[in-house]
Amino acid sequence: MLQVNSLSFSYHKKPILIDFDFKVKKGEHVSIVGESGCGKSTLLKLIYGLLQPNEGEIFWGDKKVLGPNYHLVPGEPYMKYLAQDLQLMAYTTVEENVSQFLSVFYPEELRERTQELLEMIEMTAFAKVRIEKLSGGQQQRVALARVLAQEPELLLLDEPFAHIDNFRKNDLRRNLFSYLKRKGISCITATHDHHDILGYADRIIVLKNQEILADEATEALYYNPKTIYTASLFGEANHIPIEIVKSYANTKRKIIVYAHEFKISKKSGIPVIVEKSYFMGSYYLIEGLAGKEKIRFHASKAKKPKKKVYLNISIETINQRLKE
Numbered sequence: 001m002l003q004v005n006s007l008s009f010s011y012h013k014k015p016i017l018i019d020f021d022f023k024v025k026k027g028e029h030v031s032i033v034g035e036s037g038c039g040k041s042t043l044l045k046l047i048y049g050l051l052q053p054n055e056g057e058i059f060w061g062d063k064k065v066l067g068p069n070y071h072l073v074p075g076e077p078y079m080k081y082l083a084q085d086l087q088l089m090a091y092t093t094v095e096e097n098v099s100q101f102l103s104v105f106y107p108e109e110l111r112e113r114t115q116e117l118l119e120m121i122e123m124t125a126f127a128k129v130r131i132e133k134l135s136g137g138q139q140q141r142v143a144l145a146r147v148l149a150q151e152p153e154l155l156l157l158d159e160p161f162a163h164i165d166n167f168r169k170n171d172l173r174r175n176l177f178s179y180l181k182r183k184g185i186s187c188i189t190a191t192h193d194h195h196d197i198l199g200y201a202d203r204i205i206v207l208k209n210q211e212i213l214a215d216e217a218t219e220a221l222y223y224n225p226k227t228i229y230t231a232s233l234f235g236e237a238n239h240i241p242i243e244i245v246k247s248y249a250n251t252k253r254k255i256i257v258y259a260h261e262f263k264i265s266k267k268s269g270i271p272v273i274v275e276k277s278y279f280m281g282s283y284y285l286i287e288g289l290a291g292k293e294k295i296r297f298h299a300s301k302a303k304k305p306k307k308k309v310y311l312n313i314s315i316e317t318i319n320q321r322l323k324e
């Protein structure tokens with residue numbers, strides 16, 4: 001288990017992370033999310049031991065992670081960190097880059113393990129190709145297989161699919177995260193992309209203003225995000241005064257409603273004047289005004305500007321969001 005205790009870090013006196021406490025269990029997959037510059041990469045570098053905490057400690061089981069003040073070569077053998085710097089050997093083949101790190105004695109087992117990893121990254125056809133001939137996204141996939149060949153207990157991934165095209169991304173996500181679960185490898189992923197989170201992360205840690213804003217199981221956080229900042233990490237979300245939803249409500253509170261949670265009605269609900277429709281593939285995202293309040297919702301067809309529609313939200317959603 002990873003244990004982060006009262007961790008604080010500053011770059012040249014500028015605080016980046018203040019008093020972080022969290023745990024990651026064996027085999028658990030945790031996503032670190034938050035706006036650009038909130039400190040996601042910094043947190044991964046601290047866990048890996050590339051940066052020295054100002055305060056606090058990090059443990060993997062009973063082993064303390066020592067920062068650069070104590071290590072000439074950063075990194076711990078039980079942990080791997082995959083960042084933008086891929087550290088591949090340009091003049092050797094994909095296969096060699098992966099198999100070199102497998103601690104396997106018998107040639108047949110070496111072949112099988114290499115094959116398993118190349119299948120996982122869908123690069124079997126490129127086994128004999130030299131790294132220098134690959135695209136950036138292909139190199140990123142090889143780098144992933146290479147760190148997995150080293151059988152880490154904890155894998156740290158920084159924007160792992162940033163250079164990978166959309167054709168591959170979904171398959172690769174599914175392959176990678178089920179591989180990690182199968183092998184019981186713990187994983188912390190820093191990402192902006194909610195597609196990396198929903199469906200894969202067991203837990204989400206949200207960073208904002210140098211602090212942990214939320215640390216919760218993925219579904220619980222999705223359904224009850226508490227702040228619009230958190231909800232927006234999952235997709236298009238509205239933060240609207242409750243009096244717009246329930247005209248009789250006597251409160252200044254606002255509630256979070258995801259765009260897809262509104263149902264359109266011809267006759268009753270929140271009156272909204274359409275401003276703009278955006279084609280999104282399987283639906284249209286519609287922007288409109290409820291009084292002075294901007295509202296975004298989904299519709300199966302585009303709506304003409306100035307058209308009046310009525311929106312409804314289920315009572316279950318309202319009650320859930322109003323819970324403290």
Ligand SMILES: Nc1ncnc2c1ncn2[C@@H]1O[C@H](COP(=O)(O)OP(=O)(O)OP(=O)(O)O)[C@@H](O)[C@H]1O
Binds near residue numbers: 036
């Ligand atoms: N070596 C450095 N020296 C000084 N400041 C730094 C250094 N590296 C990062 N920072 C600053 O620390 C803050 C956190 O950076 P970090 O890269 O951890 O954020 P991030 O959440 O990973 O961002 P992104 O999502 O854009 O990758 C930013 O304000 C950044 O400018």
